[in-house]
Amino acid sequence: MTAAQIFDLTGKVALVTGASSGLGVRFAQVLAENGAEVVLVARRADRLDAAKARIEKVGGRALVVEADVRNRAAMQRTFDAAEKTFGTVTILVNNAGIVQSKRAIEITEEEWRQVLATNLDAVFYWAQEAARRMLAGSKGGAIINIASILGMNPDNGVASYATAKAGVIQLTKALAIELAFKGIRVNAIAPGWIVTEINRDYLASERGAAMKRQIPMGRFGEDRDLDGPLLLLASDAGRFMTGATVVADGGQVVALRI
Numbered sequence: 001m002t003a004a005q006i007f008d009l010t011g012k013v014a015l016v017t018g019a020s021s022g023l024g025v026r027f028a029q030v031l032a033e034n035g036a037e038v039v040l041v042a043r044r045a046d047r048l049d050a051a052k053a054r055i056e057k058v059g060g061r062a063l064v065v066e067a068d069v070r071n072r073a074a075m076q077r078t079f080d081a082a083e084k085t086f087g088t089v090t091i092l093v094n095n096a097g098i099v100q101s102k103r104a105i106e107i108t109e110e111e112w113r114q115v116l117a118t119n120l121d122a123v124f125y126w127a128q129e130a131a132r133r134m135l136a137g138s139k140g141g142a143i144i145n146i147a148s149i150l151g152m153n154p155d156n157g158v159a160s161y162a163t164a165k166a167g168v169i170q171l172t173k174a175l176a177i178e179l180a181f182k183g184i185r186v187n188a189i190a191p192g193w194i195v196t197e198i199n200r201d202y203l204a205s206e207r208g209a210a211m212k213r214q215i216p217m218g219r220f221g222e223d224r225d226l227d228g229p230l231l232l233l234a235s236d237a238g239r240f241m242t243g244a245t246v247v248a249d250g251g252q253v254v255a256l257r258i
Contacts, residue, residue: 006235006236006237007034007231007232007235007236007237008034008035008235008236009031009034009035009036009091009231009234009235010035010036011035012031012035012036012037012090012091012234013036013037013038013039013082013086013087013088013089013090013091014028014031014032014036014037014038014039014089014090014091014092014093014234015038015039015041015078015079015082015089015091015092015093015130016028016031016038016039016040016041016093016095017041017042017069017093017094017095017096017122017126018041018042018069018095018096018097019040019041019042019048019051019095020040020042020043020044020047020048020051021042021044021047021196021197021198022196022197022198022223023095023146023191023194023196023223023226024042024093024095024096025051026223026224026226026227027093027095027226027230028040028051028055028062029051029054029055030227030230030231031091031093031230031234032055032058032060032061032062033058033060034231034235036091036234037060037061037062037063037085037086038055038060038061038062038063039062039063039065039078039081039082039085039086039089040052040062040063040064040065041065041066041067041069041078041096042066042067042096043066043067043068044066045064045066048064048065048066049064051064052064061086063081063082063085063086065077065078065081065082069096069118069122069126070117070118070121070122072125075125075126075129076129079129079130079133083133087137088133088134088136088137088139088141089130089133089134089141090134090139090140090141090142091141091142091143091144091234092126092127092130092141092142092143092144093144093146093230093234094122094123094126094127094143094144094145094146094168095146096118096122097118097119097146097161097164098114098115098118098119099115099158099161100112100114100115100158100160100161101157101158102157102159102160103156103157103159104159107159107160111160112160115160115161115164116160116163116164116167118164119161119164119165119168120164120167120168120171123145123168123171124171127143127145127171127175127186130143131143131175131179131182131184134182134184135182135184139183140182140183140184140185141183141184141185142184142185142186142187142233142234142235142238143175143179143184143185143186143187144187144188144189144230144233144234145168145171145172145186145187145188145189146168146188146189146191147165147168147169147172147188147189147190147245148161148162148165148190148191149190149191149192149247149249149252149253150162150165151164151165151166151167151168151169151190152166152169152190152247152253153253153256154166165190168188169188169190169245172186172187172188172243172245173243176242176243176244177243179242180242180243185233185238185239185241185242186242186243187233187238187241187242187243187244187245187246188244188245188246189226189229189230189233189245189246189248190245190246190247190248190249190253191221191226191248191249192215192220192221192247192248192249192250192252192253193211193212193215193220193221193249193252194220194221194222194223194225194226195220195221195222195223196223203220208220214252214255214256215249215250215251215252215255216250216251216252216254216255217250217251218250219250220250221248221249221250225248226248229246229248232246233246
């Protein structure tokens with residue numbers, strides 16, 4: 001079997017949350033380029049439409065659904081729309097997330113709940129709904145949760161984010177145990193510092209230069225550095241993998257453990 005055959009996603013329906021910018025846009029494009037029909041979910045409709053147009057320009061098929069991942073009714077509507085257009089979602093990429101940079105003693109209850117609701121609660125609810133529908137459709141599938149190395153080694157000023165991402169890693173393991181016998185694989189990707197439009201200026205600062213020195217590979221990641229882990233976990237290339245967290249960080253977590 002060739003590499004192209006192993007990673008082929010033809011006939012799969014992928015749903016990507018947070019697909020209007022950053023890593024989410026890249027995830028959607030890569031899945032579509034490898035044969036999946038893709039459902040793009042986020043709050044910014046104009047950005048989603050632009051991403052859909054790029055996918056269709058190269059021959060892919062995409063559906064746009066404007067939704068806040070914290071809204072359970074919007075979640076149901078999204079899965080319904082996906083099924084009506086493409087069929088049962090068989091690949092879920094739980095990518096939507098927000099960051100709150102603030103010292104722990106300064107975080108308000110509202111700020112804490114906002115981060116946990118988006119970065120952890122929604123991950124569970126969307127994975128739960130995806131699994132329910134895969135089971136109802138007698139289909140297996142792959143759920144990919146986007147964690148972070150901060151869920152393994154927290155830093156200053158990101159208590160809520162790091163806590164949520166640590167929860168995502170444990171949630172991934174818990175779901176994997178319960179769903180494996182039904183043919184549903186649940187894995188996570190824990191990126192290190194990946195340059196996106198959101199953090200590009202910050203990573204180019206003096207603070208960014210200091211952070212780069214902590215990475216054994218001597219550079220920040222590029223969005224394409226997650227293409228391999230994504231396709232591995234979404235396709236038959238990872239058919240015997242579940243409950244795993246694939247770290248893609250240039251060796252940073254390993255270095256921090258020394």
